[in-house]
Amino acid sequence: MPxxxxxxxxxxxxxxxxxxxxxxxxxxxxxxxxxxxxxEEDIYRDELGSRIPGAEVEFPIEITFGEFRTRYFIDxxxxxxxxxxxxxVDRLNDRHRGQLLNYLLLRGVxxxxxxxxxxxxxxxxxxxxxxxxxxxxxxxxxxxxWSDFDGSHRELRAxxxxxxxxxxxxxxxxxxxxxxxxxxxxxxxxxGLVEVVSRGRRIGFQEVLSTGANAAVQITALPSSGRLxxxxxxxxxxxxxxLTAVQWxxxxxxxxxxxxxxxxEAL
Numbered sequence: 001m002p003x004x005x006x007x008x009x010x011x012x013x014x015x016x017x018x019x020x021x022x023x024x025x026x027x028x029x030x031x032x033x034x035x036x037x038x039x040e041e042d043i044y045r046d047e048l049g050s051r052i053p054g055a056e057v058e059f060p061i062e063i064t065f066g067e068f069r070t071r072y073f074i075d076x077x078x079x080x081x082x083x084x085x086x087x088x089v090d091r092l093n094d095r096h097r098g099q100l101l102n103y104l105l106l107r108g109v110x111x112x113x114x115x116x117x118x119x120x121x122x123x124x125x126x127x128x129x130x131x132x133x134x135x136x137x138x139x140x141x142x143x144x145x146w147s148d149f150d151g152s153h154r155e156l157r158a159x160x161x162x163x164x165x166x167x168x169x170x171x172x173x174x175x176x177x178x179x180x181x182x183x184x185x186x187x188x189x190x191x192g193l194v195e196v197v198s199r200g201r202r203i204g205f206q207e208v209l210s211t212g213a214n215a216a217v218q219i220t221a222l223p224s225s226g227r228l229x230x231x232x233x234x235x236x237x238x239x240x241x242x243l244t245a246v247q248w249x250x251x252x253x254x255x256x257x258x259x260x261x262x263x264x265e266a267l
Contacts, residue, residue, distance in 0.1 A: 002166055004062040009108045010080040014128070017111035020082045025124060027051050028115050032122050041088045044117050045075050048086070052078060061106050063175065065163040068182040070175065074103050083112040092116050092123055100127045102172040108133065136168030136253055145259035146247070149213040153247065156183055156211070157258050160249065170253045176219050177209065180249075184211060194241045206241065215245040215260075222250055234261045 012020070031047050049057035059077040063070050076084040085100045092114055100112045110130060116123040141161060148154040163179055184190035193205040194216070208216040222230055227250065234246050243263065250257040 002064040003106055007080045011109055012081040017082055020078055021113050028122055032117050037118055041086050045086050048076055065166055068179050070178055081109045085114050087116040088118040097127055104129050133168050136170045137165055139169050139254055139256050141256050143258040147260040159183055169251050173219055173221055180217055194243055196240050198240055215247055216243055217247045219249045221252055238263045
């Protein structure tokens with residue numbers, strides 16, 4: 001599996017992690033009391049790294065597939081299995097929880113904690129997962145609605161499915177988007193602008209991930225309940241651009257769906 005960890009993973013039980021997290025949060029509270037709440041995240045992160053014995057800050061995880069490679073950085077790693085993320089925001093939200101969950105899955109551990117030092121009182125939450133790599137690589141694939149406009153589209157489907165079998169589903173969508181951008185030659189080639197027209201008048205330009213066949217790629221992680229709405233709004237989008245289609249890739253833990261939404265359906 002091309003996810004490179006600099007140290008061996010040491011899975012921790014919930015009780016073991018809770019003990020480490022308790023000591024970690026005592027240090028967070030002390031720093032919050034000492035420095036106040038108006039510094040940026042990197043200040044608190046580096047101060048935590050200097051106060052907690054054995055802690056590593058900005059711990060790297062490298063992800064590769066073929067010639068594609070990217071890195072993520074865990075804010076604070078205390079022993080190989082204890083992952084902590086710091087924030088300096090008004091309030092924690094699902095995006096922050098999802099980011100930490102992504103790190104847990106990449107690291108192959110079950111427990112992590114978020115700490116937000118911006119509020120008057122430190123906000124903190126546990127994030128847990130029971131998902132294993134086997135859970136995330138056993139997805140089914142549906143491609144009956146996918147059109148291979150040219151060889152590159154057929155190759156994209158095979159290449160991305162192979163990458164997902166290596167990395168697993170359920171990770172940060174930005175990772176999969178970066179991979180597709182790489183597949184089509186990098187940002188300079190893959191990211192373009194399309195004209196947006198309404199009632200015969202150009203109203204602006206929209207940035208899209210282009211496949212080179214007058215089609216765009218859109219990657220989502222929608223449950224069944226959200227897919228009809230997505231298709232409806234994609235057809236509205238196509239009505240107002242010159243694109244012929246959107247190549248839609250929906251990635252959930254249990255199913256990866258490749259589907260083409262054609263411009264002729266939008267007319």
